[in-house]
Amino acid sequence: MAPPIRNSHHVQNTRTTRRTPPGPARRSLLAGVAALGALGAVGCSRVATASTTGGGELLDRLRAQGVVRLGIAGEIPFGYIDKNGELTGEAPELAKVIFKRLGVDRVQPVPTEFGSLIPGLNSQQFDVVAAGMYVNPERCEQVIFADPDYQMLDAFIVRKGNPLGLHSYEDVVRKKARFATGTGNAQIDYAVGAGYKQSDMLIVPDQVAGLNAVEAGRVDVFAGTALTVREVVKKSAKAEATRPFAPVVDGKPYVSGGAFAFRPNETRLRDAFNAELHKLKKSGELLRILGRFGFTKAEMTDLTAKELCGG
Numbered sequence: 215m216a217p218p219i220r221n222s223h224h225v226q227n228t229r230t231t232r233r234t235p236p237g238p239a240r241r242s243l244l245a246g247v248a249a250l251g252a253l254g255a256v257g258c259s260r261v262a263t264a265s266t267t268g269g270g271e272l273l274d275r276l277r278a279q280g281v282v283r284l285g286i287a288g289e290i291p292f293g294y295i296d297k298n299g300e301l302t303g304e305a306p307e308l309a310k311v312i313f314k315r316l317g318v319d320r321v322q323p324v325p326t327e328f329g330s331l332i333p334g335l336n337s338q339q340f341d342v343v344a345a346g347m348y349v350n351p352e353r354c355e356q357v358i359f360a361d362p363d364y365q366m367l368d369a370f371i372v373r374k375g376n377p378l379g380l381h382s383y384e385d386v387v388r389k390k391a392r393f394a395t396g397t398g399n400a401q402i403d404y405a406v407g408a409g410y411k412q413s414d415m416l417i418v419p420d421q422v423a424g425l426n427a428v429e430a431g432r433v434d435v436f437a438g439t440a441l442t443v444r445e446v447v448k449k450s451a452k453a454e455a456t457r458p459f460a461p462v463v464d465g466k467p468y469v470s471g472g473a474f475a476f477r478p479n480e481t482r483l484r485d486a487f488n489a490e491l492h493k494l495k496k497s498g499e500l501l502r503i504l505g506r507f508g509f510t511k512a513e514m515t516d517l518t519a520k521e522l523c524g525g
Contacts, residue, residue, distance in 0.1 A: 269482030272341060273316065276483075281320040282313050283340035287328040291441070291507035292346030292472070295323065304507045305344035305474065308363055311503060312490045332356050336477060342487075343475035348400075354523035358478050360488050362471030362522065364504060365515035367458035368401060369440040371421070371428050371447055374454050380435050381456055383408035391434040394418055394427050400470075401437040404461035421446040428453045445508050458512055471517040 276282050284306055286293035293303035301323040309321050324340040331343045335357060348366075349359045370380055378389050386393050387409040394416035395401040406412050416433050418424050421443065424436030429452040436443075440458035447455045460467035476484045494500040501514055 269485070270477070270480035271482075272477075272480050273483040273486055276313070276341065277317040280318060281322050282309070282318050282342060283322045283324050284309055284342055284344035285324050285326060285331050285334050285340040287331060287345045288325055289328065289345065291445075291509075293323075293344050295325065303344075303346075304364070304504045304509060305346050305472075307506070308491075308494075308500070308503055309342070309344045309474070311494070311499075312487055315490045316486055332475065335475060338477075342483075346472040347475055348470050349473050349519055349522035351522075351524040353475070354519070356478075357475040358481065358484050359473040359475050359519040359523070360484055360491060361519050362473040362515055362517045363491060363500060364509055364513045365469050365471045365517055366513065367440045367469060368404065368437060368461050369443040369458050370456040371425055371436040371438070371443055371453050372434065372456060373428060373431075374452055376454065376456060378434055382459055383410065383437070383461055386410060386435055386437075392416070392432070393435055393437070394424050394433040395437045396420055396424065399438070401461075404463070405437065407461075407463060425450060425453055441508050441513060469515075469517070471515055471522050473519060 284293070284301075286301070286303065286306065288294050289303075291304055293301075293305045296302050301321065306321060306323065313319075313321060321344075324334070326334050326339070328345065331345055331347065332353065334340060335343050343357070346364070347353070347359075349362060353359075372378070372380055378385075378391055380386055380389065380391055383405050385391070386405065393405060393410055393414070395405065395418075397417055397419060402412060402415065402417075405415065416427060418427060418436075421436070421438050424433075424438065425446050427433045428436050429450065438446075440455075443455045447453050460469050462468070474487060476487075491500070494503070495514070495516075501509070501511065504513070
């Protein structure tokens, strides 16, 4: 698609901001816990073993059987089972469109824990990871990625009017703000990299708990991804989201990107998926699909898997 939208609301120069984050990239999310049990039995059967030559034969097999199994992690808005028991989320909905274009009419969810997605893929519990997984060099050693279908910046939850003027992790350190973020989130590393002591952080389960902490005055700021922060403050009378920004890693702004993952030998399937993904980006249909889940033009990207894998 065209280069990312650039405006005063966020750092968007991804040509100069693509850097490897410290430690495993882990987005800040609301968890769709119910998804993990709703269709758990699906994960008990294995998919057919793929060929190790010629870019793999999985695409042909999927076309013949008419269904592709998607590894999801029960995470809103990326991939989850909704209250009606239906598979949805930005990645599954995108998968439905792309795989239908590739001649595979149905998608079938295989819920698992986020940390089990790559092992489950490589042990053939499912055909593709459809969970909005961040692309980083560590994961690129285990799987191959399509190009990212979205990019993600950070944002803060702060009191209405942002009284401390917090717009970056450096601001948090400089103004000695009381800081919170979610368990296991990459935002912990970003704040530590800016000079904030991890022992001084309040670590909470999710964005809702972070919002509550800000509203109650227990902390000055909660850090998360721009998308989830933007969604959680919509009904708050006491808190607001800051403008999206790119955290600084190794002295340069860093922008993350999420993508579908495939087994390393399945380059033919990955390349066919990529070709359809780029058509959707060019036509603008990708934003229409992802827009249902809170994604905006700010999350559209021309990042490539090669760049995020480190070259």
